[in-house]
Amino acid sequence: MTYQTRPADPRLARPVSHLGYSDAALPAGRELALPTGTPQLLVRVPGGRLTAYGLDGAQAVQTAGGGAALAGPADRPSVIDPSEQNGIVWVAFRPGGAYPFFPVGGADVRNRLVDLADLWGSAAACSAQERIASAADPWAILRAVETVLLERAAHPPVLDLATGRAVAALNAGTPVAAAAEALGWTPRRLARTITAQVGLSPKRFGRVRRFQRLLAAAGDAAAGDAAAGDAAASGARPEPDWARLAAETGYYDQAHMINDFRALSGLTPGTYRPRARMRNHVRRD
DSSP states (O other): OOEEEEOOOGGGTTTEEEEEEEOOOOOSSOEEEOOOSSOEEEEESSOOOEEEEOTTSSSEEEEETTSEEEEOOOSSOEEEOGGGGSSEEEEEEOTTTTTTTSSSOGGGGTTOEEEHHHHHOHHHHHHHHHHHHTOSSHHHHHHHHHHHHHHHOOSOSSOOHHHHHHHHHHHTTOOHHHHHHHHTOOHHHHHHHHHHHHSSOHHHHHHHHHHHHHHHHHHHHHHHHHHTTOSOTTOOOOOOOHHHHHHHTTOSSHHHHHHHHHHHHSSOGGGOOEETTEEEEEEOO
């Protein structure tokens, strides 16, 4: 099995968080994909469809038949088939980072899976997929994706300075009013700008990013406990100290964290069991 992730080419480092490739042989089924508030480009190698299902996991609600799609910024969980991720490349954009490469705003693709052919046209999408699929190895595949993005950039791949500062503040947990005041903006202007470029309202974006800080902290805590030998002898996943993590990541208290966790994932912290190395993917069957 190959699983590779790495930072983006320096020319793409401001709009792109990281890239990855996996050819894990995952069985068919249903899996929760948890919201991150940020968009992703997904490309299957060598091809095949990508599907998003309703939360009951039964009926497909969105399908990218060509095997390449933009997953817009999400503020709610979706359900996917993990077997459709066998041989997949992903580009994880930073908040608002997809806008230089696609002719839509973040709000236009919020909670949507949009076929790449609908964004770039069939010919351009097919050409990009062929170039990516013809690469010789995982590292070459990731370089091919970067080359395609650099060629497609219709704008300088960076948010304007003020918007970037606002996004960074919200991402770090700064309250909406304080983020607006720091820029000399009204809350209404902040809401208009962030919603247009990031795809979520400032309050919703901040809420989803706080949830992501919690998941990251839980993963770090579990890994630390396991490394220290605190895991059960059976190899069971160590349970994080959720009350401590709630306080450290910006929740009022543990009850607030549990309610938010359930609202954004459909799970409770105690039932959260992510797939290895993929904190935003939780098997449902």
